[in-house]
Amino acid sequence: MEAGERVLNRWQDWVGTFTGVVALTVVALPVAAVVMWVLAHRRSANGAEQAWRRSVAEVGMVHGTVPGVWMILLPGEEPGVVRGALTLVPLRDLLEMNTGQIVGNLLVFAALGFFVPLRFAALASISRILALAAGFSALLEIAQYLWLDRVSSVDDVLLNAAGAGLAAMASRHWWRARSGTPVLSPAA
Template sequence: MGLFAGSLPWAVMLFTPQPAGRSIDLVPLHDLPSWLAGDLGTAAAQVVGNLLVLAAFGFFLPMRFAAMASFARILAAAVATSVGIESLQWLLAIGRVSSVDDVLVNTLGAVLAAAVSRRWWVASAQELPRAGPTSPSVREPRATSGAGVGGRFRVSGSDQGVSRSHEHLCDDEH
């Protein structure tokens, strides 16, 4: 939910048409000086705004999708997403500048936000079970009753769910 809610306002802003022609700047660090050359308010809005465009994406992505829980994957996903945004802005001719500097700063924002949330996605990844021989994708849910204090159950079975076995695990094994 946070991934969606944090990204929606930026998507609306990024795709709101402006009364200008389309333009593209593919030279790295060419637009950035012009962002900073204006008054402080405009510079702050440009830099902070571009940092925040993919911040929710970088913050929540590794918590929502365990497979994305690495800086390299977050970086790759942020670059791809930002390139997609800039490409759509140009293709739709909505009066926005499509710039490689936007891609760089959007990506930086996603990676910085991922660094802020790292403690939670690393903790989530450590709670995932080790792959077993019968079902590598089955999570070990915390037991709510019947397992004793701190007990865990492991559920394993075939992909079709035909047979299931429950095995009590002690916390001492972890």
Template sequence: MAVLLLSRRRTRRGHPAPLRTALADVGIATGTAPWIWMILTPGTGQEGVSLIPLADLAEVVQAPPETVFVQVGGNLLVFAALGALLPVRTAPLASPPRVAAVAAAASLLVETLQYVLELGRFSSVDDVLINTAGAVGAAMITRRWWAPDVTDAPQPG
């Protein structure tokens, strides 16, 4: 319903791709918001911050497999919807490095909020790295929807 309403509004305003952008916007919001809600919900775990890259990840991979799956898998999914649909939504951001920059900035903001708001959660640079990797991986999965087709490009001659 939200997609149709947003698309209709954009059509009236003369938007060049109302349905495509409405689908992407709603997909980004519904695919990212639950993860952000979970991350910013107060917890009772270890508090603190880790700025040493891969230190926390080294600890996590030594945990039981289900813990590794939940920790790494969850972090890969936090910004997956953003990474998958941002290049579809906005052509200037349709490149893996640009998706990485947006995802890293968003992840850094979330980790900073966890720390500053004292939510009983641990903030780590590894979370930023894994969140960003998840977004870029998701962007690569949707690449055929946003990347130019090389077979249509002019051939040197």
């Protein structure tokens, strides 16, 4: 049976391929929704403030970030045989990346960037989100190089952080309003 004809028929296909991780992420959506609902209802019953907001943010950042990190940590085609590559020159690899790689790198920490400032007021700034995403991304790139025989690139770190920053900007209205900081009007 060719690889193209095979459709997630072994457990390795589910946990060890990009397609499998995406499929598991979609399959886990109802579970994430139930977890979010249970958390919110338990918090509401205990009189917690912003129970739904906190629950949505926590489940959203975990369910949205774990699959991307999981894909980053998948080993290369020949782990232990072929040594990973390291690229430290900014923007060199970006020119050779296809659209899927660029979009994928932008999405890895997008959920984290969107939801973390909603959940943790201390992290509610674009610069803090960029630093958090860049730090996590650098750790993952180091792991890729040392143990997974994959290409580790500073461009991946830049794209991962940029995706988190863009997502944080998309949710900025909600976390700025919560912190009491006035939200600038479009005319300002």
